[in-house]
Amino acid sequence: MDSLQKLGGINAIIISHSSSDLLPTEGSEEASRHFLQEIVNILLAYMCKLFKRSTKVLDFHHPHQLKEGLEGFTLELSDQPENLEQLLVDCRDTLKYGVKTGHPRFFNQLSSGLDIIGLAGEWLTSTANTNMFTYEISPVFILMEEVVLRKMMDMLGWSNEEGDGIFCPGGTVSNLYSVLLARYHFFPEVKSRGMSAIPRLAMFTSSHSHYSIQKSAAVLGIGTENVLLVKCDERGKMIPGELESSIASAKDRGLYPFYVSATAGTTVYGAFDPLNDIADICERHGLWMHVDAAWGGGLLMSKRHRVKLQGIDRSSSVTWNPHKMMGVPLQCATLLVRKKGFLQECNQLCAEYLFQPDKHYDTSYDTGDKTIQCGRHVDVFKLWLMWKAKGMEGFESQINKCLENAEYLFDKLKNRTDFLLVFESKPEHSNVCFWYLPHSLRNLPPGCERDKKLHAVAPKIKAKMMEEGLTMIGYQPLGNKVNFFRCVFSNSATQREDVDFLLDEIVRLGHDL
Amino acid sequence: MDSLQKLGGINAIIISHSSSDLLPTEGSEEASRHFLQEIVNILLAYMCKLFKRSTKVLDFHHPHQLKEGLEGFTLELSDQPENLEQLLVDCRDTLKYGVKTGHPRFFNQLSSGLDIIGLAGEWLTSTANTNMFTYEISPVFILMEEVVLRKMMDMLGWSNEEGDGIFCPGGTVSNLYSVLLARYHFFPEVKSRGMSAIPRLAMFTSSHSHYSIQKSAAVLGIGTENVLLVKCDERGKMIPGELESSIASAKDRGLYPFYVSATAGTTVYGAFDPLNDIADICERHGLWMHVDAAWGGGLLMSKRHRVKLQGIDRSSSVTWNPHKMMGVPLQCATLLVRKKGFLQECNQLCAEYLFQPDKHYDTSYDTGDKTIQCGRHVDVFKLWLMWKAKGMEGFESQINKCLENAEYLFDKLKNRTDFLLVFESKPEHSNVCFWYLPHSLRNLPPGCERDKKLHAVAPKIKAKMMEEGLTMIGYQPLGNKVNFFRCVFSNSATQREDVDFLLDEIVRLGHDL
Missing domain, CATH: 3.90.1150.170 (Aspartate Aminotransferase, domain 1)
Structure with a gap:
């Protein structure tokens, strides 16, 4: 009442x-x-x-x-x-x-914050209530998509003669598109004849990459066992030499290597694969190079940080989710493809009830047949409006601030004895990974026994943290590392005091474990 | 200014x-x-x-x-x-x-109208700005999804012991899921080993079905040529005997039939395939029966019209888009699966950074791993809110009214000499298909010459109609039928006077062609 x-x-x-x-x-x-x-x-x-x-x-x-x-x-x-x-x-x-995913103390997900301009954009989008299949029913949004994607492709370093793209329902679907396009590039007959008409394919990505690459292989009928996970260095970056030998061994086993997905900003560590080295290898072996920059793409907006994506211009396709690092409301994810007209060629089926060739306007703007979804939600408007509102400079300062928060946290943790960094080097993205050591564990030597106890610490703290509800942070194991916290910054509302609060809270909740 | x-x-x-x-x-x-x-x-x-x-x-x-x-x-x-x-x-x-897709005189698309409650739901959804992967960050929406999908499955006639589902970004993705599940059902090894480990598959759907079935075959590596299009009667319904012989001939050619997609409400004619007959055939041959009720599913809400979907309870999976006939704002599409737990089994990859098994709550509510998208937009809330607001009875009267409008248009056209119905029988759904005969064509005998001229009529009228902007209706050719108009009703704002207006407008714009 x-x-x-x-x-x-x-x-x-x-x-x-x-x-x-x-x-x-x-x-x-x-x-x-x-x-x-x-x-x-x-x-x-x-x-x-x-x-x-x-x-x-x-x-x-x-x-x-x-x-x-x-x-x-x-x-x-x-x-x-x-x-x-x-x-x-x-x-x-x-x-x-x-x-409250927009709360300054929500550190749980790569997408966080609540951008007021983006929100206004979503409210308008839902009021307009239309669909992206044709220019006929979405004239303004279709053209905005072209404008925004062109801007993003410029930032990748692609020339005006190259580049095409599409907004997708999430980065996993963007990654799936990239594999689909690569397969079609090498074997266009696969569209009509299916996988039984072509050799057994092999795909490569790092062991730290997002699981959507494997999911794509499962969906597309390539099979998860044909996704070869390339070893990373201790910082989580793909080791180029390992990629080389992985390709060679796949060939020895009779597989047909066709696709490499490099990651620009891994989910857990925030690592950037060495794109130029990987591009060299892809060129040498004639492979499709995809860059999964779902998380790291936003750094292209920052003069200070874009160097981390050097070599991205050499990719054949890129996933970049503005709903992550650029703070655009969910969902807003893109797939960018270097080869013009290729999305259309790969995906079109020319359904005549929707894509009539005898319309009175330029039907190259009927983008629906470029996609696999047919009907598409309008995801561009909020991003277009935010870009108008902030300009490049607004996104840049937002992103720089998130990375400054990460450095601040990293610097704090370095000097603490009750916390332990998962890797020692300065964060490249806004991810900071660490363990908390409760009193009872602090004097144990590193090793199996401590690890076993340490593995239980983060889940216990997280459970209490959720029950109390004052902040939220995620945890996970990775490879041979037991459960550790991953803090990520993508919310422009977060300040240093919130970082301090997070650490105090972990100590308060975990001290006596 | x-x-x-x-x-x-x-x-x-x-x-x-x-x-x-x-x-x-x-x-x-x-x-x-x-x-x-x-x-x-x-x-x-x-x-x-x-x-x-x-x-x-x-x-x-x-x-x-x-x-x-x-x-x-x-x-x-x-x-x-x-x-x-x-x-x-x-x-x-x-x-x-x-x-203005919500305008009472917009007849161009299967989705139209603007529901105020649904709109309020979308505004709230975008303000909450969260993602459907886990209960942890979407507790309310995850449970609402369960409640709404259960309601929908009850209406299919599935028992409480069966049924699972997911909201998808559009009906095409729902259909793609159904093929993916069916393939996994017969060949679970395909997930890891790929299509090269299994026989060449064959899928069946009617020649009037939605092109997304073929798109799914292209994406999943089955190949569009292995989608066998079963002949329809003149009303656009799949002929069961033709399905039988199509299955037999596929087997003769060494293909492995596994999947039939029946359509409940085809895109152009609004036809309902005979589900019970098709279910009999699927049972006999041990095939997965999917029902694409993206457009027709809404009729289950109507006591008067639900008989058209008789037999849908026997399906293995169903696509049903509330954003079409139920008037929910875009996007709101579902895939319902009879076999409990099967979505999870087919799609899970257990990424530990997201789906930690050591959480303190019941992690069966972390639905993200059931999906292929990973991140998912919250599409349930607007539907939940509309259901609260209208109840079954509200949806029912909305849907009945749309079908009454279709009957009204059909009855008018039957008695006109300047219009010609594409098929003579009463519409089963809200689609009404017709040609307009300008003066110059009215005295030509049916045949090639008239058809050639008639084919150009709808595009010319549509072009003028868009330039003037007072109403909108779609057209397309189909099979051997030249371009005809398809009127569809899904907007509760549309009244009989709007139907009258549409016909007057077509006459005004086309009279002198």
Whole structure:
């Protein structure tokens, strides 16, 4: 009831109204405006609270608790309609029991923050409610996609004569596209005849790369065992010599190497593979070079940091997710392809009910047939609007700040005895990986026994952290390293005081373990 | 300038402000609220205008015109930031030059309309800005997905012991999932070993089915030539006997039949394949039966119309897009699978940085590993909220009304001599397919000569229609039928007067051709 009281005066108009009293019903303009205005008031209040450090990041409940219904919040759907008043309460509750991914102390995911301009862009996008298949129904968004992708390709260093691209539902789908294109490049007959008409393929990526490369191999019928994971150095970068020998051994086993995915910003360590060395190898062996810059692509916006992606201009395709390092609301992911017209050639099926050749406008703007999704959500507008609002310089300062936060954390950890860095070198991206050593472990020598105990520390701290809800950070094991924390910075709201808070909180929760 | 003047009083706060004066900047709450409120005012004004019949559906411009910049609206991005005032103008212009897919006279696409509750749901979703991989960061939405999908599976007639599902970025991806699951069902080794370890597969679908089935075959490495298109009757329904003989001939050619996609609501004719007959054949031959009910699934909400999907309970998987017939904002598409746990088994790769087995809550709610996308947009909330608001009965009356509009159009066309129906029987779904015969063609006998001229009629009318912008309808050829109009109803704003208007408009634009 409390939530209702806060809704204010115009609520009187809404009480007892139902959705059938809204547009397009005749004479329902006022009621529709008022209902949406109430929703917006809830969202504005949420947004202002979100950035306050006194607000909790989450109010944790187990699945069974949420399912049982909390203080009248029921997820169940009945056959009868609810009135608008109840819907407003449900909206407040949905936000209340959710996780505030925009909170300055949310360090859990590569995507975080809440950009107000991007948010405005999403609100407009959903109001426009259209689909990206044709120019006919998305004239403005189709052209914006061209403009934004061209900008991004310029930053890769591709000339005006090269480059094409598409917005995808997430980086995994972008990576899948890259494998699909590479396969078609070498074996165009695969589209009609299938994999049985071509040799057994081999793909290469580093052992630290994102699992979507393997997922693509599973989906495309290449098989996960034909994805050869190349060894990394201790910093998480692919070792070029290992790639060479991996290619040779695949050939010896009768496989047909065709594709390498280098990573620019690995998920856990934030490592950048040596792109020029890998490009040399790809050129020598005639392989398709993809760069998975889903996470690291944003650094191209920074004069200070873009050097880490040197060689990306030599790639055949690139994944770059503006919803990660550039802070664009979810989802906003791209796949960029160097060879013009190739997306169309690889994917088109020319369905005539959608892509009529006898239209009165230039149908090369009907981009739907370039894709595998057919219908596509409009993901470009929020990015276009943010770019207008910030310019390159705005993105640059946002990204530089995230990397400064990472350096600040790294410098702090270096000098602590209760924390241990997973690797000693300065972070290249905004990932910082570390263990916390509770008192009981601090005097144990490194080795199996300590590792076994250490492995249990991060999950225990994370569990308490979620129950208390003041901050959030992720953990995972990797290779022979037992569970460690990974802190990432992509939220422009995060300040040094939040980094300090995170460490204090880990100590507070883990001290006595 | 005109657009600026209309922005009203609080605009003063915005003038000369830039995005860096918004949250999370200290002390920027008021400016942020005001900026978003201005955006909302623009959106509310758009929304109210949208449903007015005096508003044009579109204000058409060719790509080169929009690219050159119209009345100061430039799509180009500069390196320097624009102020907030300019962004508001850009937002108004983006809507101005777009297509009003919610307009009562927009008949161009299977998705249309603008549901106010659904829109509120999308605004909240983008404000929450989270991702569907884990319960950890999407507790409420993950549980809502479970609740909504269960409801949908109940309507398919699946028992509580069966059924699983996922929201997908569009029906094409849902269909792709179904083929992927079917392949894994018969050949689980394909995931690791690839297509070279298994026999050459054959898939079956009708010649009227959606092209995404062929696209899936291309992507998954099965090959489009191994998708056998089964003949339809003149109403566009798959002929069961033809499916039988197609399966037999595939076997004769050494192929391994494994998958049939029946369509419940074809894209052009709106036809429903005979599901029970097809299920009998699938059972007899041990094939995976998928039902592509992307367009027709909504009819399950209607007691009057659900009989058309009889037999859908016998399917192994179903595609059903609430963003089509149920009027949910884009995107909202589902894939439902009868075999519990099978999505997980087929797709999981257990990436430890995301799906830690040592979490403190029930990790079966970490649904991300069931998917091929990894990161997933939250598509469930708007549907959940609409379901709360309307109940089953609200969806039912919305859908019944769309089908009544189709019958009304059909009845009108039957009695006209200047229009010709593509098939004579009453529409099963809301699709109505017809030719318009201009004066000059009316006395020609049916045959090649008339067909040649008739083929040019729809594109010419459509071109004029888009230039004038008062309504929009699609056309296409199909099989041996030359270009004809396809009218579809999925917008609850559309009334009979709009149907009348459409026909009058076609006559007005095409009369003298």
